[in-house]
Amino acid sequence: MFIFEQLFVFFQQIFYLIANPINVFILFGAVLLGIIFGAMPGLTATLGVALLATLTYGMDTSTSLVALLSIYVGAIYGGSYASILINIPGTAAAAATALDGYPLACQGKAGKALGLTTTASAIGTLIGMLFVITMAPLISAFALNFTSFEFFLLAFFGIIISGTLTSHDLAYKGWIAGFLGLFMACVGRDQLQFYPRFTFGLNELDGGLEVVPVLIGAFGIPQIIQVLKDKVAGGEAKRFQRILPEFTEIFHHFPDIIRSSLIGVGIGAIPGIGEDIAGWVSYGAAKNSSKHPERFGKGEISAVISAETANNSCIGGAMIPLLSLGVPGSPPAAMLLGALMLHGIQPGPMLTFDHPLFIFQVAAILLLASFAMWITGMLLAKQVIKVLRIPPPVFMPIIAVLCIIGSYSLGLRIFNLYLMVPVGILAYFLTEMEYPIAPLVIGVILGPMADANLRRALMVSKGSFLPMFTRPVSLILILVILLMVVSQISWFKIFTKRISNKMFSRKVNKNIS
Amino acid sequence: MKKLFLLIVVTLCVCISFVLFASASYPERNITNVLVWSAGGGTDACNRVVMAEMAKILGVNINVVNKTGGAGGSVGMNYAYSQPSDGYTLCGLSESCVTAGVQGGFDKRMNVWEYFIIGGSPDVVSVTPNTPYMTLKDLIEAAKKNPGEIRAGASAAGSIHHLNLLALEDGSGAKFNYIPYTGSAPAQNAAMTGEVSVVVTSVAEQAQLIRGGKLRPLAVLIPESFVLAGETLPSAFDSYPRLSEYLPISQAIGFAIKADAPDDIKAVLIDAFKKALKTDTFVKWAEDNYYVVSGATGAEGVEIFNKLESLFAWTLWDLKAAKVDPSTLGIPKP
Numbered sequence: 038m039f040i041f042e043q044l045f046v047f048f049q050q051i052f053y054l055i056a057n058p059i060n061v062f063i064l065f066g067a068v069l070l071g072i073i074f075g076a077m078p079g080l081t082a083t084l085g086v087a088l089l090a091t092l093t094y095g096m097d098t099s100t101s102l103v104a105l106l107s108i109y110v111g112a113i114y115g116g117s118y119a120s121i122l123i124n125i126p127g128t129a130a131a132a133a134t135a136l137d138g139y140p141l142a143c144q145g146k147a148g149k150a151l152g153l154t155t156t157a158s159a160i161g162t163l164i165g166m167l168f169v170i171t172m173a174p175l176i177s178a179f180a181l182n183f184t185s186f187e188f189f190l191l192a193f194f195g196i197i198i199s200g201t202l203t204s205h206d207l208a209y210k211g212w213i214a215g216f217l218g219l220f221m222a223c224v225g226r227d228q229l230q231f232y233p234r235f236t237f238g239l240n241e242l243d244g245g246l247e248v249v250p251v252l253i254g255a256f257g258i259p260q261i262i263q264v265l266k267d268k269v270a271g272g273e274a275k276r277f278q279r280i281l282p283e284f285t286e287i288f289h290h291f292p293d294i295i296r297s298s299l300i301g302v303g304i305g306a307i308p309g310i311g312e313d314i315a316g317w318v319s320y321g322a323a324k325n326s327s328k329h330p331e332r333f334g335k336g337e338i339s340a341v342i343s344a345e346t347a348n349n350s351c352i353g354g355a356m357i358p359l360l361s362l363g364v365p366g367s368p369p370a371a372m373l374l375g376a377l378m379l380h381g382i383q384p385g386p387m388l389t390f391d392h393p394l395f396i397f398q399v400a401a402i403l404l405l406a407s408f409a410m411w412i413t414g415m416l417l418a419k420q421v422i423k424v425l426r427i428p429p430p431v432f433m434p435i436i437a438v439l440c441i442i443g444s445y446s447l448g449l450r451i452f453n454l455y456l457m458v459p460v461g462i463l464a465y466f467l468t469e470m471e472y473p474i475a476p477l478v479i480g481v482i483l484g485p486m487a488d489a490n491l492r493r494a495l496m497v498s499k500g501s502f503l504p505m506f507t508r509p510v511s512l513i514l515i516l517v518i519l520l521m522v523v524s525q526i527s528w529f530k531i532f533t534k535r536i537s538n539k540m541f542s543r544k545v546n547k548n549i550s
Numbered sequence: 551m552k553k554l555f556l557l558i559v560v561t562l563c564v565c566i567s568f569v570l571f572a573s574a575s576y577p578e579r580n581i582t583n584v585l586v587w588s589a590g591g592g593t594d595a596c597n598r599v600v601m602a603e604m605a606k607i608l609g610v611n612i613n614v615v616n617k618t619g620g621a622g623g624s625v626g627m628n629y630a631y632s633q634p635s636d637g638y639t640l641c642g643l644s645e646s647c648v649t650a651g652v653q654g655g656f657d658k659r660m661n662v663w664e665y666f667i668i669g670g671s672p673d674v675v676s677v678t679p680n681t682p683y684m685t686l687k688d689l690i691e692a693a694k695k696n697p698g699e700i701r702a703g704a705s706a707a708g709s710i711h712h713l714n715l716l717a718l719e720d721g722s723g724a725k726f727n728y729i730p731y732t733g734s735a736p737a738q739n740a741a742m743t744g745e746v747s748v749v750v751t752s753v754a755e756q757a758q759l760i761r762g763g764k765l766r767p768l769a770v771l772i773p774e775s776f777v778l779a780g781e782t783l784p785s786a787f788d789s790y791p792r793l794s795e796y797l798p799i800s801q802a803i804g805f806a807i808k809a810d811a812p813d814d815i816k817a818v819l820i821d822a823f824k825k826a827l828k829t830d831t832f833v834k835w836a837e838d839n840y841y842v843v844s845g846a847t848g849a850e851g852v853e854i855f856n857k858l859e860s861l862f863a864w865t866l867w868d869l870k871a872a873k874v875d876p877s878t879l880g881i882p883k884p
Contacts, residue, residue: 087588184745229730230707231871238873240654243621375588379595381838383758450619489732496729497701497745 043397047170050394050401053099060103067104068409071111072417076119076127078253078436078443082112082312082369090376098380103402105376109369110352110406113312114158114414117345118421121150123436125256129248129482130312130351132256132475133320133344136203140336147422152282153338154345155414157294161346162407164298165305165353169360170400182510183307185494190505190514191307192487195314196480197518198321201525203473205334208525210472217467218480219487221246221460228489241452250444250457251481257440258461259468264429281415293323293339294346301347305354311367312348312355313482319347353403360384360396576637576815580611583805584630585642586623588616592754596668596803597642599835603826608818614642623647624655631662635808637815645670645710645802648859651879652872659879660859663806664816665851666823669836669844670801671754672772673714674783676765681747686769687789689748693724702726703737703746708866711737713799714771715750716865718786721793741765752801753778754840772798778840799861802844802854809852820847860884 054060067089074085085108093101116131121138134154141150183191196219200211224235225245236242287294297319304315323343324333333340355367359374361384377384388395424432444453464474498504505511523529583601587593594616601612617626623643627650630641641663650656675686683689693700704711707730719725726748731737734751738759741749749756749765753776759765761779769786770776773794776783787793807816826832827845836843846854861884863876 181743184740184743226871228706228732231866231869233871233873240621243653244619375591375594378592379598381835388758493729493731496727499727 043170046394047397047401050397051404054103054398054401054405057100060100063100063104064107064405064409065413067107068111068406068413069417071108071113072115072118072410072413074108075112075115075117075131076421078119078125078127078257078440080443080446081128081249082109082116082130083372085109085112086369086372086376090372090379093376098382099398101376101380102398103405105373106399106402107406107409109373110162110349110403110410111413112369113348113352114155114345114410116348117154117158117341118151118418121147121154121341122421122424123432124260125436125440126252128312129252129478130316130348131344132313132478133199133202133316134341134348135256136320136334136344136475137337137340140334141338141341144336146336146338148418149282150338150341151418151422152415153286153290153342155411155418156282156287157290157297157342157346158349158414159407159411160294161298161301161349162352162403162410164295165302165350165356166400166403166407167353168302168350169353169356169403170396182508184508185490185497186505186508186511187514189487189490189494190511190518191314192483192490194514194518195317195483196476196487197521199317199479200473200476201521202317202321202324203334203475205471205473211476214467214472214474215476215480218477218482219484220480221251221477222481222484223488227492228485229492241450245485246456246481247453248478248482250453251460252478253440253444254457254460255464255474255478257436258458259465259474261433261437261440262465263468264433290339290342293343296322296326297343297346298350301350302354302357304347305351305367306357311369312351313479315347315351315354316344317479319343349407356399356403360388360399576818577608577610579638580613581605581608581638581640583612583614583640583642584626584633585614585616586618586626586630586647587642587644588618592671592801593642593644593803595839596841597805599832600668600805600823600826603829603832604819604822607822607825612640620650621653621655622650624650624653627656630806631658631808633808635811637807637811637819640805640807640819642805644804645800645855645858646862648855648862649708649866651859651881652863652866652874652876654873657879659881660855661852662809663852663855664809664811664848665802665804665806665846665855666819667802667804667844667846667851667854668827669841670803671752671840672770672776672798672800672842673711673750674753674756674760674767674770674776675718675786676741676749676756676760676767678741678744678747679763679766680744681766683768684766685789686784686786689768690722690724690790693726697725698727700726700748701729701746702748702750703729703731703740704750705733705737706730707869708862708871710799710801711750711752713861713865714797717796717799718750718771718793721796722790738765752840753783757840772800772842776840776842799858800842800844802858804844804851816848823847857884 071085074080075082086105089104089108093104112128113130116126116128117134117138119125119127120131120135121142124135124139126132126135138150141147196215197212200215201208204211224242226233226243233243300319300322301315304318320340320343323340324330327339351367355370359370374384382392382395441454444457445451468474505515583597585594585597598614601614605612617629619625627641627643627647630639633639648660651659677683677689683692702715704715706712711734715728729746731740734755737749737751738756740746742764753770756765757778760767767783770783771786773785773787775785807819824845827843860881863872863881864883866872867876
């Protein structure tokens with residue numbers, strides 16, 4: 038009965054929202070703006086939400102909420118465009134998408150990939166939304182098991198997993214790249230004691246290395262040099278492109294979609310980490326559970342679907358701690374928190390008493406935004422693919438200019454360019470030596486989290502590492518990390534193979550006897 | 551000759567009347583408030599509400615522009631300072647901007663500005679509900695018995711909440727195990743997970759958790775008690791009068807104008823500012839956001855910021871987190 042009542046309130050909210058034509062207009066406008074923000078390297082979801090937070094200050098609360106959530110959903114989805122088409126992730130959240138999305142585009146399947154990611158993103162957002170209304174209290178209780186030790190291990194896990202997944206030959210190379218990123222994250226004032234590290238007296242380095250210029254430099258510059266040097270033709274777009282995916286195809290990938298959505302919601306619900314990790318973890322899970330893990334990295338559709346579903350369902354997940362604890366689950370959600378406070382809404386445990394309909398409103402907007410995203414995406418994808426027809430010698434310099442503008446636009450700092458170019462050149466040589474770049478960027482993104490949380494955890498435990506092994510969640514994380522590292526060592530591989538062979542042969546023997 | 555004299559007199563009259571008219575009619579165009587923190591933060595929200603009310607009173611628009619970055623908001627502050635002192639550029643700032651100088655972001659002392667202090671939310675000491683401490687006395691006595699054992703969370707070293715915690719330790723003689731967080735929200739979240747049992751953040755930041763019964767407030771760190779949703783939070787000064795030597799260190803959110811701006815322009819702004827703080831919209835907003843409204847301007851405002859400046863600057867210097875020796879800037883020791 039209670040569920041029906043909830044559903045009734047929920048649909049009532051949807052009706053109220055679409056009854057107002059301005060809302061519908063803003064819904065589509067903000068989704069489109071979000072897709073553009075997501076697709077442009079340098080303009081991030083966080084930046085988009087921040088921009089609209091100021092612009093919508095004068096509007097009434099529900100209208101501005103429509104704008105903010107729509108741009109958030111649109112931007113996380115839009116990142117996949119640049120990942121698939123030019124191999125430069127539009128946002129950090131779409132870095133895992135590029136791994137298989139770009140090979141697909143090179144095979145002339147860009148249309149199919151975009152159609153599937155659009156649908157997968159929409160379904161991901163919807164599943165995230167379902168969790169917002171049904172599971173919020175449960176999940177936020179789970180999130181409370183995360184203290185500094187767990188946050189450190191989670192960040193460490195994120196770096197290790199992206200290192201393991203992205204290396205073509207040796208996982209060690211991925212980890213090395215990850216640790217390079219981790220080192221780069223140490224530059225700047227440390228977050229706890231405010232002490233300047235590796236700043237060489239430069240004021241610009243005080244705030245640390247900005248993620249966006251590093252992201253653009255590391256992904257953009259090697260790609261530009263590579264394409265211009267090798268005269269690689271981009272993707273093929275001439276063949277007939279069917280964007281709208283077939284129902285059977287979606288159905289075929291349904292297990293991927295469900296698994297990735299759950300991962301996305303779970304990761305989104307943990308405060309402080311966001312869509313980027315969700316994409317990686319989901320990619321890893323897809324690879325481990327796939328029957329053809331060897332196809333990953335060479336243009337596997339289910340890999341693209343997994344990464345894109347997870348980063349969009351992460352939005353719903355990030356709403357859960359935001360609404361129930363007042364703690365943003367991801368960086369764009371942090372901007373959202375600020376915007377809500379501007380409108381006099383203070384999320385937290387008392388939210389359901391102060392604004393009883395608010396959670397339903399958020400869920401209703403997420404539902405509408407995912408529909409708007411699907412429609413806009415389907416219409417847009419067909420046009421966007423045409424960029425592949427532009428010859429690379431013309432297209433790549435334009436991308437280069439956009440990269441520069443993207444880096445500079447963040448705070449209008451010329452220093453960002455001085456940062457972007459050396460990082461890009463370093464990244465180019467690393468790619469030449471077949472080191473993966475994604476772990477380096479993930480290291481820069483997660484480094485501050487790993488660093489501050491480990492040191493804080495040791496302050497709490499007065500220097501003892503013991504709690505790491507006595508706390509259940511932290512113990513599980515340690516075991517997972519250990520397993521991941523050990524599984525790359527050759528004798529361990531042989532060992533497991535032997536064991537499985539023996540067990541298998543024994544079974545066969547039994548059957549025979 | 552007569553004609554020439556007449557002409558001179560007439561031109562003079564016109565000129566004088568222009569000058570008089572011009573200064574009497576400030577503001578005659580839109581005013582810009584350069585806000586040094588990002589959109590959506592406390593300083594931003596508070597400034598926008600007050601600017602909207604002042605714009606109605608002054609009859610011109612006041613555009614709030616966020617110009618963030620640098621140490622202690624120095625990018626926005628330097629920009630605002632480079633603009634002419636004609637009253638058309640204001641600088642929206644908060645107490646933490648006083649650290650810009652010792653961090654090498656602003657090469658002047660903070661008394662080059664004159665302040666319009668809106669106010670801020672007072673700091674409150676709270677504990678998690680499963681701890682046995684019912685009053686501030688219980689907590690302090692327990693901390694004295696086991697110095698450095700009780701974990702207290704606050705935002706990073708050198709932040710306003712950290713300074714409040716330090717002052718509480720100095721004034722009461724207790725010693726906590728200070729655990730720094732990257733902001734107030736993570737610190738409060740750590741209290742939820744049980745990582746710390748004491749939190750020092752502002753009433754506004756804790757209001758939801760206090761009302762939801764997830765934190766038990768013990769005392770506010772200002773001389774007067776504070777009423778939160780019908781519940782009176784006692785002042786820490788009641789149980790530990792010696793705190794008055796170190797506290798209050800209050801948030802000072804507001805805006806500033808260059809100190810060398812003409813006095814009549816300042817007078818117009820002060821008048822509009824005081825009126826804006828009395829409007830129903832602002833009073834309700836301040837109440838909803840658990841603010842203690844200050845309203846300090848002129849010499850009073852400068853003195854508040856001078857105190858904050860010396861306190862923050864020397865604390866950072868003692869933490870070895872300052873780049874510039876505060877004494878070279880002429881900042882006196884607190």
